[in-house]
Amino acid sequence: MTTDKRHIISILVENEFGSLSRIAGLFSARGYNIHCLSVAPTSDDSISRMTLVTYCNEAKASQLMKQLDKLVDVINVKDLTDETHIEREMLLLKVKSTLKQRDELKRLTDIFRARIIDVTDTTYTIELTGPSEKILAFIDSLGKIKIIEQVRSGALGISRGSESLEIKK
Amino acid sequence: MKLSGSEIIIESLKKEGVEYIFGYPGGAVLHIYDALFAAEKIKHVLVRHEQGATHAADGYARACNKPGVVLVTSGPGITNCVTGIATAHMDSIPMIVISGQVSRQYVGSDAFQEADATGITRPICKHNFLINDRESIAETFRKAFIIATTGRPGPVIIDIPKDLTDPKVKINFEYKKNIKIRSYNIKKLESDEKIKDAAKLICSAKKPMIYAGGGVILGKASNELVKLTKHLNFPITNTLMGLGAYPSSDKQFLGMLGMHGTYEANMAMHDCDVLLAIGARFDDRVTGDTNQFCPKAKIIHIDIDPSSISKIIEVDHSLIGDTKQILKKLLDHTKYFKKDINKDALSKWWRKINSWQKKKCLSYKKSTKVIKPQSVIETLHKITKGKSFVTSDVGQHQMWVAQYYKFDKPNRWINSGGLGTMGFGLPAAIGAQLAYPREQVLCVTGEASILMCIQELSTCLQYGLPIKIITLNNRYMGMVRQWQEFFYEGRYAMSYMDAIPNFAQLAESFGHIGMVIDKPKDLEKDLTHALSHKNRLVFVDVITDETENVYPMIMSGKGHHEMHLAPSANEDIELA
Numbered sequence: 001m002t003t004d005k006r007h008i009i010s011i012l013v014e015n016e017f018g019s020l021s022r023i024a025g026l027f028s029a030r031g032y033n034i035h036c037l038s039v040a041p042t043s044d045d046s047i048s049r050m051t052l053v054t055y056c057n058e059a060k061a062s063q064l065m066k067q068l069d070k071l072v073d074v075i076n077v078k079d080l081t082d083e084t085h086i087e088r089e090m091l092l093l094k095v096k097s098t099l100k101q102r103d104e105l106k107r108l109t110d111i112f113r114a115r116i117i118d119v120t121d122t123t124y125t126i127e128l129t130g131p132s133e134k135i136l137a138f139i140d141s142l143g144k145i146k147i148i149e150q151v152r153s154g155a156l157g158i159s160r161g162s163e164s165l166e167i168k169k
Numbered sequence: 170m171k172l173s174g175s176e177i178i179i180e181s182l183k184k185e186g187v188e189y190i191f192g193y194p195g196g197a198v199l200h201i202y203d204a205l206f207a208a209e210k211i212k213h214v215l216v217r218h219e220q221g222a223t224h225a226a227d228g229y230a231r232a233c234n235k236p237g238v239v240l241v242t243s244g245p246g247i248t249n250c251v252t253g254i255a256t257a258h259m260d261s262i263p264m265i266v267i268s269g270q271v272s273r274q275y276v277g278s279d280a281f282q283e284a285d286a287t288g289i290t291r292p293i294c295k296h297n298f299l300i301n302d303r304e305s306i307a308e309t310f311r312k313a314f315i316i317a318t319t320g321r322p323g324p325v326i327i328d329i330p331k332d333l334t335d336p337k338v339k340i341n342f343e344y345k346k347n348i349k350i351r352s353y354n355i356k357k358l359e360s361d362e363k364i365k366d367a368a369k370l371i372c373s374a375k376k377p378m379i380y381a382g383g384g385v386i387l388g389k390a391s392n393e394l395v396k397l398t399k400h401l402n403f404p405i406t407n408t409l410m411g412l413g414a415y416p417s418s419d420k421q422f423l424g425m426l427g428m429h430g431t432y433e434a435n436m437a438m439h440d441c442d443v444l445l446a447i448g449a450r451f452d453d454r455v456t457g458d459t460n461q462f463c464p465k466a467k468i469i470h471i472d473i474d475p476s477s478i479s480k481i482i483e484v485d486h487s488l489i490g491d492t493k494q495i496l497k498k499l500l501d502h503t504k505y506f507k508k509d510i511n512k513d514a515l516s517k518w519w520r521k522i523n524s525w526q527k528k529k530c531l532s533y534k535k536s537t538k539v540i541k542p543q544s545v546i547e548t549l550h551k552i553t554k555g556k557s558f559v560t561s562d563v564g565q566h567q568m569w570v571a572q573y574y575k576f577d578k579p580n581r582w583i584n585s586g587g588l589g590t591m592g593f594g595l596p597a598a599i600g601a602q603l604a605y606p607r608e609q610v611l612c613v614t615g616e617a618s619i620l621m622c623i624q625e626l627s628t629c630l631q632y633g634l635p636i637k638i639i640t641l642n643n644r645y646m647g648m649v650r651q652w653q654e655f656f657y658e659g660r661y662a663m664s665y666m667d668a669i670p671n672f673a674q675l676a677e678s679f680g681h682i683g684m685v686i687d688k689p690k691d692l693e694k695d696l697t698h699a700l701s702h703k704n705r706l707v708f709v710d711v712i713t714d715e716t717e718n719v720y721p722m723i724m725s726g727k728g729h730h731e732m733h734l735a736p737s738a739n740e741d742i743e744l745a
């Protein structure tokens with residue numbers, strides 16, 4: 001048995017009701033975990049694009065790709081993991097900001113190229129996009145600053161270069 | 170042509186060539202039933218429980234390779250179908266289930282008889298639809314039939330809200346045969362090159378083995394399988410689902426493989442150097458311990474479903490596509506490579522196989538006092554000359570039919586292999602008998618299983634179906650008792666069938682003929698008599714040896730070479 005590895009998978013699926021639960025159901029029925037999942041319509045609004053991250057070994061990953069492809073609603077599916085690709089995730093973070101912490105927070109947001117998008121007398125809300133590692137590094141760097149609320153979009157992925165996930169003819 | 174939603178449903182079914190609908194009415198489908206009342210070409214079979222409808226449609230599909238069609242109401246109607254849909258799904262049987270749904274305005278409000286049909290059935294079907302507008306009814310039906318019958322077949326559910334079937338609202342009807350489902354692609358035939366490579370590998374074998382499953386029957390590829398096997402003079406085994414795909418009476422046939430397979434089939438699997446797997450899915454009841462599965466073999470796998478390849482066992486060479494087409498091409502290519510076959514090695518391999526066959530692993534101790542269950546199946550085979558359609562339920566009786574009723578043709582053996590559904594046998598026999606009204610249809614069952622869908626005896630009377638039901642009545646859930654004997658030190662927890670009804674009288678009260686056979690000397694004569702009733706259903710309650718076990722057997726977690734043979738069959742044979 002090989003060890004588990006992170007797999008980031010892109011799926012084009014008919015934007016019909018039930019499609020999402022078919023995919024989510026496949027994961028639970030076949031014993032895969034969904035680490036994160038994002039879904040939204042594409043430029044053709046009859047098609048949705050999903051990006052999904054799961055951890056599993058090679059044999060299970062290859063079986064998963066076949067099972068996803070077998071779903072009648074799935075138009076195309078691709079494991080981006082082993083090809084050059086770009087990943088982005090968005091973080092919305094509400095933190096406590098006492099007067100003393102404001103400078104430090106401002107400095108950290110600058111270093112990570114994050115943005116402060118809402119302010120109250122006791123809180124900051126910060127927006128950050130980047131690969132998942134960057135998001136985690138940012139959260140780590142906050143140290144003693146108290147996080148009130150954390151919202152992550154989950155990873156989005158796209159291949160580099162002219163490669164694309166096509167609608168199979 | 171302007172039609173109502175209900176009429177569109179009926180017209181669509183006609184366009185698909187549907188002959189029978191197995192169904193049960195209720196509020197949400199009354200409009201559809203009203204339209205059906207006027208339809209002449211389609212016959213409706215009223216079952217007595219919706220589970221029966223699904224199994225009957227399934228049995229019909231298995232017997233004649235056409236999709237079975239079910240019509241049920243919302244709520245309890247569709248929930249009663251769950252077991253039957255899952256049964257069909259596990260064995261890849263084409264089926265269309267039409268379920269009524271509450272009107273669109275009530276969906277999601279916990280309305281009377283509302284159930285989330287698509288949600289409930291999603292993991293147990295190939296695909297399902299909830300129709301949202303009248304305009305898409307016809308197209309959805311066409312799509313459903315395409316999906317159910319092409320690629321790896323399976324059940325498709327169409328859930329339709331009642332308001333869409335309103336007889337007063339009529340729209341234009343057009344049935345387009347050629348529609349494309351952009352997200353549904355069947356793989357094109359494998360390249361010639363890959364098939365050629367497989368042929369070469371096959372012909373390089375010194376100890377070849379062919380392992381063929383239900384995919385050969387579903388793919389109507391039996392003739393091609395026979396031709397290839399004969400051409401190569403290779404040994405062949407069939408899975409439980411594949412029985413009949415290759416004639417059991419042929420000398421190249423080694424019997425079924427797996428947990429209750431023959432000694433020779435399992436030993437040949439263990440020792441072979443090239444395995445050709447065709448339309449089979451390496452089920453755990455077939456492989457035994459996967460770490461010890463065919464340890465010396467290069468494996469070639471032919472299957473229509475890419476997700477079957479290397480799912481359980483990593484294979485060396487795969488050919489994805491229609492089994493019939495691939496086997497045809499494979500035969501052509503092996504003709505070219507046949508000269509490479511090492512004839513001496515092959516004869517040596519056959520001699521080895523013949524030595525395994527000498528163990529006579531299916532022999533059993535005869536008796537003049539109690540009826541041995543195996544002898545019932547052998548007698549049935551003798552009387553029917555092996556030509557009947559035989560359905561079964563699940564348990565020891567199922568394995569004995571698989572072992573002793575030597576099927577020579579595909580589609581004759583109808584059983585729930587994947588899900589193992591007790592209650593399948595009688596309704597499945599209804600489907601098979603309707604598909605072939607003039608053929609002999611037997612339902613071999615157990616006294617426990619038959620009670621799970623016994624109500625269908627009433628359906629049989631209504632449609633005059635002359636099915637012959639034979640219970641191997643061992644007063645136990647025999648298969649459960651066998652496992653308790655082997656693995657639970659004989660503690661027979663809840664496996665004794667207490668308060669068993671008098672089946673003969675029960676059948677009589679349903680309007681059929683009931684019989685009991687309890688003496689070995691009466692067996693052949695009475696069975697012959699029972700089967701001679703041309704137009705009546707006869708329920709034959711055969712009282713069999715309650716201690717008999719199914720042998721040979723591979724205990725779970727063991728390899729093919731670690732079989733147990735019947736202890737009493739042949740005293741000088743040791744456990745392998």
Ligand SMILES: Cc1ncc(C[n+]2csc(CCOP(=O)(O)OP(=O)(O)O)c2C)c(N)n1
Nearest residue numbers: 563564565566591615616617618646647648
């Ligand atoms: C619906 C269902 N429930 C439970 C089981 C588990 N099970 C498998 S075989 C069996 C006993 C069957 O008894 P019987 O019909 O008398 O057949 P026998 O084994 O005695 O031939 C049971 C309970 C099953 N396969 N299906």
Ligand SMILES: [Mg+2]
Nearest residue numbers: 615616645647
């Ligand atoms: Mg029994």
